[in-house]
Amino acid sequence: MVLVKREDPALLDFESKLKRKYGEEWMLKQVFDDIDKRDNKQKELSKEIYNDVKAILKQYMDMTEDNYHIVTLWIIGTYIYEEFSTFPLLFVNATKQSGKTRLLKLIEALAWNGRIQANLSEAVLFRMKKKHTLLIDEFEQVKERNTLREIINASYKKGAIVERMTKVRKDNKETYEPESFDLYSPLAMANIWGMDEVVE
DSSP states (O other): OOOOOTTOHHHHHHHHHHHHHHOTTOOHHHHHHHHTTTOHHHHHHHHHHHHHHHHHHHHHOOOOHHHHHHHHHHHHHTTSGGGSSBOOOEEEEOOTTSSHHHHHHHHHHHSTTEEEESSOOHHHHHHHGGGSEEEESSGGGGGGOHHHHHHHHHTTBTTOEEEEEEEEEETTEEEEEEEEEEOOSOEEEEESSOSTTTOO
């Protein structure tokens, strides 16, 4: 069941405020570029964005105040993560029926180009990660797969590259060539049992 949609009034109100200020093609990066100019009006707008995102989380989730703060800042950070040399992984750990998937759906709706994946493979991770804020639900499967673990452990750092051989066709013949994948982009994960055996 989809619990949060783009058409939700709270999300539409949040987006409309930014559209009024920045036009139809707004991005949060524009907002933060303006904040860097030390304009007091823009600083107030950044507080308004923070408060709006946090209010949406509070409307749908029951968490501690610290967790509202952390998730709000992480969501906003997905729009400007390229400005940093590292960007933290977000991990959601809770029991069954506690709202982990609901939170990931909220993040998918609010973060930069969010995309939820439940069944993760190496090929999906390589080809999707740089283009999305990737959200992995039911993350238990990963601790049994060493290659995925290695990729995830490296992906929070700018410049993290992996290479894989890719089948190509040249001169009517099939051959293999190396293809590079940039892994640095926002990543959030949710599971029941914890991350001690997955993330180092």
